[in-house]
Amino acid sequence: MMRRVAITGLGVVAPGGIGVKEYWDLLTAGRTATRTISFYDPSQFRSRVAAECDFDPLAAGLSQQETRRLDRAAQFAVVSTREALADSGLDTSALDPGRIGTSLGSAVGCTTSLEREYAVVSDGGREWLVDHTYAIPQLYRHFVPSSMAAEVGQAAGAEGPAAVVSTGCTSGLDSLGHAVELIREGTCDVMIAGATEAPISPITSACFDAILATTPRNDTPESACRPFDRTRSGLVLGEGAAVLVLEELESARARGAHVYAEIAGFAQRCNAYHMTGLKPDGREMSEAIDAALAEARIDPSAIDYINAHGSGTKMNDRHETGAFKRSLGEHAYRTAISSIKSMIGHSLGAIGSLEIAACALAMEHGVLPPTANLHEPDPDLDLDYIPLTAREKQTDVVLSVGSGFGGFQSAMVLARPERSIA
Template sequence: MSRHVVITGLSVLAPGSTDTEGFWKMITAGRSAIRRITAFDPTPFRSQVAGEVDLDPLACGFSRREVRRLDRASLLAVACARRAVAEAGITSGTSIDPGRIGVSVGNAVGSATSIENEYVVLSDEGRQWLVDQKYQSPHLFDYFVPGSLARETAWAAGAEGPVSVISAGCTSGIDALGHACQLIQEGSADVMVAGATDAPVTPIAVACFDAIKATTRRNDDPEHAPRPFDRTRDGFAIAEGAAMLVLEDSEHARRRGADIYGTITGYAAHSNAYHMTGLSRDGNEMARAITTALDEARTDPTAVGYINAHGSGTKQNDLHETEAFKKALGEHAYNVPVSSIKSMIGHSLGAIGAIEVATCALAIRNGVVPPTANLHEPDPDCDLDYVPLEARDVDLDVVLTVGSGFGGFQSAMIVEKWRGGHV
């Protein structure tokens, strides 16, 4: 018999908030956390705004040694993992076999913050062509190995089962959760601590997105800069963040009396094999991922009650998504509320997919669809119900979330209300 995957704990660290409750209040209020970059002087850059997390590692329980050793992306991941496993009740001292607990972490740019900082020191601010290794950190190797993100998360969770990093650009968060679901379904684990983390607010990352003009130039008005599906949009705001979810075999969760947010019933990932950064207008690639995920969930398209869009705020993505929703859901697409939380917290690359899945679980639990902020002038070509400006009360049973990433990656996931059996 197929095992059903349920969500028994979650934690989000995103711009504008220091915990999951603050995150949910902020996005349902339609408040933006985008601001002028404070991590470094952004003056030389085309795009000078971002979503930054006001993380106080010491207040989160990290020791000074951990703060010195861990990259920012690891700090975000571990902080979320500790909170998620505590909420789910799988901390040390429980009867759960640690060999049956696994970890799956999504990430796009690795330990970007620490690698860039180390290069600046070793090269003497870029003045030396040959770097001087006398000045390198003893933790430099860990920064170069993406697996360190999953290792630190596993240590924090007390997980001794399967541990992996999934890196597929901006779909990494959804894909890491999808991989975790598959491990539970096949019986390789009973519990998975899964999600994603990224801390790309660094000069090199900002410069890369500047070069392809994917990020907003609305530097004089950061809070209103990201405008998904708006006629005046001009790109996304780069951001950092993390989310970790505890996924569990439903019978395992039932036996220990765990509280359940919802169930993940379908997941799919496709590649367009088309262009490194480009998307076709017809939306076929994303539509295939949505249809495959719905098929796996055994859910009719007309059951979808909310779509958490990728909604990056670039013209080609917004048009691609709009067409994909119409192709996959047919006429029902016009009846479904859609929104993009990137309008408020920015685009945290590999982390955002996990943050959006957590948003779906919270939307189901609270019966609220968060809005798309800054949507004042809808693009006439984006003619669906993109929930502008204010949250909406909706009793939700089935939610669809999607991701789209450079390299042609397209992923979709179905999150449903848990009713004590297969929905």
């Protein structure tokens, strides 16, 4: 019989909330953490808003040496890992470290440090031949994204398989999917898995400006991200991290662990169509949903809630709506859907793990987070997208989906372990 995988610990660094409790309070209150960019002067850019984390590494428990050594994204990951392990109650020192693995997602790696150091060694971009002697000793760590997975492994005492999964905006789902497979196949008993991202930098702003993906709604940053709203005009960049402790279900039960949910199914597809474009029928996302449900042995009619990708672009909203209808049929019209990107922005590779953490908390508390800023529903999007206010609802099965540049489509199904298995 296939080994089953449970979520037993959560750790979060997010805009508007450092830590799981603060994060959940923000989501259920429907508050937005989007604001005018403060990390640098954004005046030269078309889109000047983002969802920034109010993060003090020392206050979050990192040492001065760790703060100096680690890129901001790695700092997020280590802090989230420590919270997740504490939440799980798991004593990793009592386990075989070779049976504990690490899987971390990130789309753009150590962008913040790399851009900062390039500005230093090139004298603000004025020198074509850079002077490496001005670079910090830690530059190699920032250049190699695998260093982030190594830091998480060190924080957890994990000596098993370690990987960085980088599949664009689906990285946070795909890293969890990779972790689940390692437990199912028997390679690991415990996985420290999730994703981290700190992409808010001039180079990122310039890239997203170039493809007109980010919103130009700069005058009202708190309401700039408007998934499913008729007036939506693009995504809002974000940052953050979520790390989950995943365990083989029976082992978790045997030690009396609290189980948030079981990761029952996962699948990913690529549309092989366009780097950024999506077809409105949602076929590729639908195929990922169908495959994830089949792996979970769950009928589409059992889905109680969908955490949508909901980036705030018209193309994505239409694609998702089409996918939900293809996969769920008439049940799609009876299923509650929302997007938390409306509150915490789109943190690229990290967002999928942040969304799975939100889904686990929704199942735990019987509350579905809303879609903020959804005042004027797009008449073409005729499903039950939860507007403005959280909704109380007990859920047994939750679907979370992601869509990424390159044509990536991923779907993950969470379920209560007590459900009957077909």
